Amino acid sequence: MTAPVALVESALAEFFHSRRDQVARVGGGYRSAVADLEAFVLRGGKRIRPSFGWMAWLGAGGDHRSPQAASVLRACASLELIQACALIHDDIIDASLTRRGFPTVHVGFTERHRAAGWSGSSERFGESAAILLGDLALCWADDMLRESGIGHEAMGRVSPVWSAMRTEVLGGQLLDIEAEAGLDESVEAAMQVNRYKTAAYTVERPLQLGAVLAGAPESLVDAYRSFGTDIGLAFQLRDDLLGVFGDPAVTGKPSGDDIREGKRTVLMAVALQLADRDRPDAGSLLRSSLGVVDLTEDTIEIIRTVLIELGAVADVERRISELTNRALDTLKTSAVEPHAAAQLRAMSIAATQRTY
Amino acid sequence: MTAPVALVESALAEFFHSRRDQVARVGGGYRSAVADLEAFVLRGGKRIRPSFGWMAWLGAGGDHRSPQAASVLRACASLELIQACALIHDDIIDASLTRRGFPTVHVGFTERHRAAGWSGSSERFGESAAILLGDLALCWADDMLRESGIGHEAMGRVSPVWSAMRTEVLGGQLLDIEAEAGLDESVEAAMQVNRYKTAAYTVERPLQLGAVLAGAPESLVDAYRSFGTDIGLAFQLRDDLLGVFGDPAVTGKPSGDDIREGKRTVLMAVALQLADRDRPDAGSLLRSSLGVVDLTEDTIEIIRTVLIELGAVADVERRISELTNRALDTLKTSAVEPHAAAQLRAMSIAATQRTY
Numbered sequence: 094m095t096a097p098v099a100l101v102e103s104a105l106a107e108f109f110h111s112r113r114d115q116v117a118r119v120g121g122g123y124r125s126a127v128a129d130l131e132a133f134v135l136r137g138g139k140r141i142r143p144s145f146g147w148m149a150w151l152g153a154g155g156d157h158r159s160p161q162a163a164s165v166l167r168a169c170a171s172l173e174l175i176q177a178c179a180l181i182h183d184d185i186i187d188a189s190l191t192r193r194g195f196p197t198v199h200v201g202f203t204e205r206h207r208a209a210g211w212s213g214s215s216e217r218f219g220e221s222a223a224i225l226l227g228d229l230a231l232c233w234a235d236d237m238l239r240e241s242g243i244g245h246e247a248m249g250r251v252s253p254v255w256s257a258m259r260t261e262v263l264g265g266q267l268l269d270i271e272a273e274a275g276l277d278e279s280v281e282a283a284m285q286v287n288r289y290k291t292a293a294y295t296v297e298r299p300l301q302l303g304a305v306l307a308g309a310p311e312s313l314v315d316a317y318r319s320f321g322t323d324i325g326l327a328f329q330l331r332d333d334l335l336g337v338f339g340d341p342a343v344t345g346k347p348s349g350d351d352i353r354e355g356k357r358t359v360l361m362a363v364a365l366q367l368a369d370r371d372r373p374d375a376g377s378l379l380r381s382s383l384g385v386v387d388l389t390e391d392t393i394e395i396i397r398t399v400l401i402e403l404g405a406v407a408d409v410e411r412r413i414s415e416l417t418n419r420a421l422d423t424l425k426t427s428a429v430e431p432h433a434a435a436q437l438r439a440m441s442i443a444a445t446q447r448t449y
Numbered sequence: 450m451t452a453p454v455a456l457v458e459s460a461l462a463e464f465f466h467s468r469r470d471q472v473a474r475v476g477g478g479y480r481s482a483v484a485d486l487e488a489f490v491l492r493g494g495k496r497i498r499p500s501f502g503w504m505a506w507l508g509a510g511g512d513h514r515s516p517q518a519a520s521v522l523r524a525c526a527s528l529e530l531i532q533a534c535a536l537i538h539d540d541i542i543d544a545s546l547t548r549r550g551f552p553t554v555h556v557g558f559t560e561r562h563r564a565a566g567w568s569g570s571s572e573r574f575g576e577s578a579a580i581l582l583g584d585l586a587l588c589w590a591d592d593m594l595r596e597s598g599i600g601h602e603a604m605g606r607v608s609p610v611w612s613a614m615r616t617e618v619l620g621g622q623l624l625d626i627e628a629e630a631g632l633d634e635s636v637e638a639a640m641q642v643n644r645y646k647t648a649a650y651t652v653e654r655p656l657q658l659g660a661v662l663a664g665a666p667e668s669l670v671d672a673y674r675s676f677g678t679d680i681g682l683a684f685q686l687r688d689d690l691l692g693v694f695g696d697p698a699v700t701g702k703p704s705g706d707d708i709r710e711g712k713r714t715v716l717m718a719v720a721l722q723l724a725d726r727d728r729p730d731a732g733s734l735l736r737s738s739l740g741v742v743d744l745t746e747d748t749i750e751i752i753r754t755v756l757i758e759l760g761a762v763a764d765v766e767r768r769i770s771e772l773t774n775r776a777l778d779t780l781k782t783s784a785v786e787p788h789a790a791a792q793l794r795a796m797s798i799a800a801t802q803r804t805y
Contacts, residue, residue, distance in 0.1 A: 115613060119620030119645050121638065122627050182584065186577040211630035213711070213740065221542040221626045224580060225619050228538065231584060232615040235591045239608050245601035252595050257471060259588040263581050264475030270577045271478050274567035282477065289475050355569070384569065 101143045104170040134177045142299040143169040149303030152433030164242035174234035181227035199223035250305040258298035265290025272357035283362040292325025316427035323420035327413045327445040333358035349393035355384025364405035375399045457499045460526040498655045499525040505659030508789030520598035530590035537583035555579035606661040614654035621646025628713035639718040648681025672783035679776035683769045683801040689714035705749035711740025720761035731755045
């Protein structure tokens with residue numbers, strides 16, 4: 094049984110369907126706005142969080158032919174609604190124009206306002222509508238979890254995991270905007286953002302969610318969490334490298350965008366640390382380039398060379414290897430059911446060695 | 450037993466306390482940002498939603514000396530965290546600078562960014578931090594409800610009410626920004642915003658929440674809902690009048706701000722409808738004034754006179770009376786316990802006849 098992308102998507106579509114009458118009753122443009130949200134949620138993505146949750150459930154003894162399977166799947170799928178909010182609100186925060194080849198949600202509403210010639214600022218209308226739709230997705234994540242049918246005992250086990258995950262990811266996002274404001278350039282600060290914004294939220298907590306749904310013993314939950322933190326961190330470090338060195342034809346976004354957006358990645362923090370020790374000129378170049386939106390491809394190419402020469406790329410590659418190896422060791426010595434362990438191993442390798 | 454403002458606030462303070470370690474672990478500026486959120490939540494407000502919930506519980510047979518009382522109070526208090534999100538995100542949407550005499554949350558973070566000389570746009574930083582803190586409040590509302598201790602059977606009854614309330618209020622807010630964009634000037638459209646943004650969210654659903662917590666029979670729940678819808682609508686209509694005619698010394702905000710902000714109130718919709726029939730000149734004046742931020746006090750005074758002359762003020766006062774009378778009749782013939790009914794009656798009169 095592989096990653097349940099199609100099942101997750103049909104659970105999400107069913108949830109949206111269940112809200113149709115309530116939304117229609119409110120009237121006005123609500124139905125059409127919610128249809129946009131649905132299209133956004135169903136448009137794609139790798140469904141990585143539900144997949145990790147589901148795989149952890151299977152690996153802790155969950156049976157996909159059992160009567161509980163559909164409920165567990167709905168609970169895991171609800172993670173995609175939290176993610177919808179995170180993406181919609183993040184795109185406002187980062188002023189991103191496109192996502193997955195489509196206008197971002199706030200840009201979509203801005204364009205609609207402008208095309209219709211409505212009164213007031215189109216940008217403000219777009220951002221306002223996107224703030225509200227993100228909020229709705231966040232509320233509906235809870236609804237979907239509560240209505241998943243997992244039962245109140247499982248809900249009691251899931252509740253602290255769910256709660257910690259959301260408190261952590263919002264903290265990670267806040268640390269991230271502080272980092273972009275230049276509050277703390279250290280490698281530790283960048284790792285802390287990765288731990289909460291990515292590792293806990295994307296891998297560790299979804300795995301824990303699946304494990305506690307299966308009623309896994311504490312030792313197994315601990316193994317999942319340790320594995321998940323390491324893989325999650327390695328995943329983000331790979332993402333950092335792709336943000337500068339990725340092939341636009343494969344990643345789907347302009348290479349070097351992380352630099353133009355001023356992202357305070359571990360890659361950049363390591364580079365600045367090494368530059369400050371050995372090459373002040375390189376440090377000046379990096380600091381003066383971060384966040385410059387109209388950086389030319391030539392400058393990006395120079396920065397790539399500097400990152401390699403400084404040894405920052407090698408340092409990050411070493412961190413990825415160490416984290417991945419430790420994670421796979423944890424998995425190997427854990428009590429995770431062998432078939433699920435093999436799947437988790439494959440997912441981990443795909444996530445940390447990917448070129449997209 | 451009167452409105453439990455102090456008890457609600459201590460339940461909220463306790464909840465924030467319960468999150469302290471988790472927030473500290475994330476590090477960076479998260480603790481200080483959450484302290485700002487806590488100060489915002491505890492700073493005041495009339496706690497109207499928890500009070501209606503609590504009173505409905507008492508009125509449906511809940512006993513404030515019973516062991517369940519503390520749990521019910523926590524569940525009702527969690528409504529204030531939804532409200533915190535609504536206010537924080539609304540203040541971004543409306544670009545409001547102050548609330549309750551303090552800078553709004555986004556303005557507070559903008560000022561902190563500017564004062565510290567951090568890099569990037571101070572406004573963008575402020576809005577981003579406020580989006581995230583609003584999201585956190587929304588998540589914590591769920592956590593607080595789930596951890597309230599009401600038990601899984603009560604939770605099963607509360608869940609659809611909670612879910613409907615949030616879906617409705619976000620729909621009402623979306624309709625509101627559409628109305629401000631001038632999509633639909635009708636009285637019906639303005640009433641629909643009031644129904645979902647105010648009446649359902651502020652009175653009807655909180656009452657229903659308290660009632661189902663007490664396990665009230667359907668007839669009593671229906672009476673509460675009908676009473677709550679009418680009082681909620683009357684409450685908003687009073688707010689509309691105060692937004693134009695209120696005494697700034699009493700309301701705490703400049704009189705006429707609703708006009709400067711371009712709010713599409715029922716008062717304004719009625720006025721436009723009457724003007725289009727009888728006085729096109731008045732219609733032009735109103736339409737050209739809505740949303741003009743630097744409108745002088747002299748123009749506002751002219752608009753006040755026009756609203757009175759058109760009969761719009763009398764129309765809205767008549768609606769308030771009719772709604773309030775019908776609500777109080779519903780209450781009188783309902784099975785609400787007499788002491789709670791007297792309190793609800795007093796709260797309703799205070800909310801719909803207030804001058805602040």
